[in-house]
Amino acid sequence: MERIARSLLALLPLLCVAGFAGAGSITIGSSKDNTLFEPSILGERSNGAGTAMFAGLTATSGLRRAVIAFDVVTALPRGAVVTSATMRLVVTRQVFLAPAADFAVHRLTADWGEAGSDAGDPGGQGAEPMPGDATWSHRFFDLEFWATAGGDFDAMPSDAINIGTLGAHSWGGAAMAADVQAWRDTPTTNFGWIVRGDEANGGLAREFATRESLTEESRPALEIEFTPPCAGDANRSGTVVFEDILVVLANFGANYGDGWGPGDADLNGVVNFNDVLAVLANFGAACPV
Ligand SMILES: [Ca+2]
């Protein structure tokens, strides 16, 4: 195999796979956001099209959890290596002199909807759900349910921060970057995050601006820093070496759809003989990861 590889190296000048140069950074708005309202005498509630979302335990109206997702597939090139992800939300309302409270974000493990329900301003009680809205019980009202009422998500938070003031607050760190990486590489798993406040002490809930906020600079934002994809690096190790050919062969026939996976050296979503050629065309290249 190595001898074949070396002889194919002679073809190098004929092969050229386009790559990206330099590190990248992009900031995107949320693609959907909504609130799960713990059911009350009003029944199931939602606020898909409202200008606010809520998280935490209210003084008298039960629990709220905000859900939010970002279209990272459109924002990032296939094969990009995510080095940092920071989500910024703006707190627009809290109880007067409310103590600071922790707000955690967890990776959601099931899809959910944002439809036309709109509770107006302030909207803290939610509105009647419209077909397709997420509620406390439904992923999509009124036919599809969460496995666990209140949302299906990883028990381990990806990040948690303490919030005491109105204005912008940001979550980040390695686990959030890993979430975004996984969503870019396997787009079918991108259901976003759920925001949970202090769920034991009432009156610490916060209101956050949604993507429907009339104040554009208050809308949710996700800043992603990434290393652009590097053609030939079939195992994303940082260098294009003989081992990359073995990785192509080990994953021969794989189809990653819109995503990326090991062996896809030419970054087109499938692993076939062209990926061997891509390794050879970029043999010896250093790819920052
Ligand atoms: Ca929304």
Ligand SMILES: [Ca+2]
């Ligand atoms: Ca390929």
